[in-house]
Amino acid sequence: MPGDTDHLSEIHLEIGSRLARQDHRYTTGRRHLVSVLAQAGQPMTLPDIVTADPDLAQSSVYRNLDVLVRSGVIRRISAGGDHTHFELAEPLLGHHHHLICISCGGIEDIHLDSEVEMLVDQSLTDIASRSGFTPIHHSLDLHGHCADC
Amino acid sequence: MPGDTDHLSEIHLEIGSRLARQDHRYTTGRRHLVSVLAQAGQPMTLPDIVTADPDLAQSSVYRNLDVLVRSGVIRRISAGGDHTHFELAEPLLGHHHHLICISCGGIEDIHLDSEVEMLVDQSLTDIASRSGFTPIHHSLDLHGHCADC
């Protein structure tokens, strides 16, 4: 896959500067964690992550996921299974949504037509303003059974 | 509020027959649980439920929520807070979506224009069929800060 290495370096650069801006260090452990998530290309649970890179310590991964979520670099996804899923945040991956398999718990990224996307966003903005609600982001998931289940 | 009593009886009737169909009993505890959820008019957590009706035993509420979810009468909502939320299922409440407050964890029901709703559903159906995914239902949430936070 040509281009992959470059893309990963770009991601590391971007994340490094975001962390620096908040007086956090971009350590080897954090870099490895980000690499695992970037290479997976789909949301991962903690077991997924430490399986992919067994050198990572569970407690450090949990702590670093938290740091990176608070830095806006990683996004937390609560899909209802035993484990929370994590993926790179939208500034890095772009806005998108998910197919969630209610059998195996797997999650896959999907992209809506921008026309539909804008309509949804407009509708939600209208509704929110009517309730005095301040919107931050929306989530749209399709729940069902994946091809394997 | 005229009509409320009737509406609640209808709900109990409907749920009773659904449970009977699956060889479950509609006991007093289950009836009380359903009444609490029906009267709240918004998704509730377990603490919300046992606070609203302190006669309900925690372990029984958890068990009955599970039975009722499996019977298609109650819907489980994983919003990312400490506690899972529960509400009456869509056959009883109608299809709708949620405003989720990331400060206090509160959830409020919202309804989209049916035009937008149909577009979203069509888009998701198309995407799903392309991946061999079998859709069951979608969820669309707006995350942000509620009027109180």
Place this chain on the structure above:
DNA sequence: CAATATTTGGGAATGAGTGTCATTCGCAAG
């Protein structure tokens, strides 16, 4: 009123996620 199957509820157990703290690391200044 049995006989039988389901449900209840108090408390124990489970396990995902968080907190602790002594040790290690990363960075900047000299």
Place this chain on the structure above:
DNA sequence: CTTGCGAATGACACTCATTCCCAAATATTG
């Protein structure tokens, strides 16, 4: 290249939402 110091690490203890367990209570059938 050292040294100094705040940030980060990782093994392990701990928390607490949820599930499990099982003897007692309750509903259903006849």
